[in-house]
């Protein structure tokens with residue numbers, strides 16, 4: 265029988281033992297008395313905004329990132345935009361509507377109260393960013409412009425061309441820099457958190473590695489916040505930056521933080537298809553392209569076969585022989601259905617043999633109709649850098665006129681296919697964004713909080729900045745208020761020494777395996793297992809096979825890994841090996857969760873549970889909960905703990921994007 269937890273339990277009282285510690289004065293650093301220090305790990309949109317806000321509020325912040333500058337955090341990759349319920353288009357948007365769309369988009373598996381708060385603060389985020397100088401796109405008359413993203417019938421996405429993440433991050437970075445200058449934030453770049461230190465049941469610090477010198481460093485604080493991003497790279501090929509990893513989150517999980525809903529992984533429908541086995545990265549073509557691009561495959565199987573053989577081109581197929589399958593299946597939302605729905609529909613067409621490239625694993629994203637209607641200039645204004653990016657990678661420019669049939673002009677279409685993109689699961693947090701370890705908080709993509717089983721486009725930036733600017737800086741004070749009487753602990757405590765010793769021993773272990781396989785070769789194999797058995801379509805049997813294969817490969821990792829160099833100085837291979845160790849734990853966790861959830865919802869699709877039309881079939885009677893997992897040691901099955909979901913404002917129903 266699974267344990268049941270309550271998301272509203274506040275952190276417990278100060279343990280008796282603290283009084284003892286105080287008596288011995290061994291914790292007291294008189295200089296720091298009554299100053300509250302917070303460690304923020306990560307400088308993506310969530311981390312940078314939180315560190316800047318906490319600094320501004322007067323806390324002493326220690327802020328770390330693995331890149332050489334906060335500006336290079338993975339958030340910079342975000343292209344399409346950020347949602348807010350401003351209703352500038354006067355198309356009927358409201359806080360309630362954004363809240364409703366997000367809960368529905370998440371297939372009714374998000375915590376309702378968190379989503380409402382997110383929708384409420386969404387408008388503040390836009391004001392905050394405009395005040396920082398973020399150059400959002402504007403209409404001719406000066407109003408901020410909007411476009412549409414999947415899962416919504418209103419235009420509520422604010423954007424800065426195809427570089428929204430970069431511009432938002434520059435805004436957050438400027439606030440962060442002001443606090444660095446004011447000496448309220450101390451920034452450590454090229455530092456990686458390797459472990460969290462728990463003293464008397466509370467997070468009191470971290471062990472970090474200086475990635476340039478290889479030295480381990482101890483940091484102590486009154487609270488620790490992780491903002492370290494998602495675990496998409498467990499699948500090896502994903503749209504995430506190469507450096508994205510889940511080491512910090514997995515270490516917190518190993519130390520007792522629950523990991524929630526790991527099986528909710530987002531597969532994005534519009535990525536450039538895999539084009540060979542030497543690839544290490546997949547490229548996203550922003551969802552914003554679905555505003556004007558139409559997705560199709562041929563109606564006739566012989567046309568699909570000719571496309572696959574290379575004897576025909578997309579632009580040779582006339583309008584009447586094209587199957588705009590999203591518009592056909594989902595007339596109300598058309599090409600703007602949510603990502604999980606669009607991805608599954610593409611897979612369904614390709615599985616039936618209608619794929620349009622040589623591997624049969626691609627569909628077209630075509631701008632002919634919108635270029636004919638609006639002209640290439642307007643389309644280039646909207647998506648110019650995305651078209652250029654596509655051309656750079658594939659040598660095809662989607663604005664090139666290629667054919668004219670019966671007076672209709674056809675332009676070269678893009679080819680796209682679904683790929684791993686975002687992870688809705690993450691470290692479990694309560695309403696205050698505190699994990700199950702008191703004093704440890706998780707924000708941004710690394711927590712599980714707001715997206716349920718599927719995230720809507722342009723909602724990750726909204727959540728990351730909501731957490732960083734408007735939620736955590738306030739909720740963390742409920743915890744810190746109680747901490748003000750207790751000084752920051754000394755890094756000489758045995759708990760720090762012990763944690764550091766373990767991290768050091770792990771590095772020795774990995775370096776001393778001295779086997780024959782590189783980190784990447786094993787990671788790639790793990791990725792294949794994940795995609796094949798724990799990917800877009802899952803079955804109980806496949807998941808069990810996947811778990812078995814992961815165990816075998818983990819053994820291979822432990823016995824036959826080769827890491828060159830030493831732990832002194834820069835050793836990127838060693839860092840990658842540490843990340844891969846944690847991707848193994850993560851991959852198994854995703855599979856355990858997927859196996860335990862005998863239903864389909866959002867990004868978690870169990871083939872045994874689908875409707876006759878191939879839609880996800882939920883089981884609200886048995887699975888209307890957040891699945892939290894507690895670590896039980898390497899090789900052991902983790903324990904499932906359930907947080908029941910409670911919906912008061914929204915009626916739980918079957919998702920419908922057809923009418």
Ligand SMILES: Cc1cc2nc3c(=O)[nH]c(=O)nc-3n(C[C@H](O)[C@H](O)[C@H](O)COP(=O)(O)OP(=O)(O)OC[C@H]3O[C@@H](n4cnc5c(N)ncnc54)[C@H](O)[C@@H]3O)c2cc1C
Nearest residue numbers: 306307308309310330339342344345457493708709724725
């Ligand atoms: C190609 C692409 C396009 C996207 N476009 C959009 C979009 O248009 N709209 C939208 O809403 N969302 C978009 N997303 C999703 C969105 O970008 C991310 O979910 C979001 O930026 C995550 O922000 P974050 O701050 O949580 O994490 P990240 O930006 O991933 O930052 C993580 C930070 O943690 C640090 N870190 C990680 N591990 C450690 C460690 N062990 N020790 C120290 N530091 C560590 C890193 O250095 C980094 O600073 C997109 C994602 C991708 C991949």
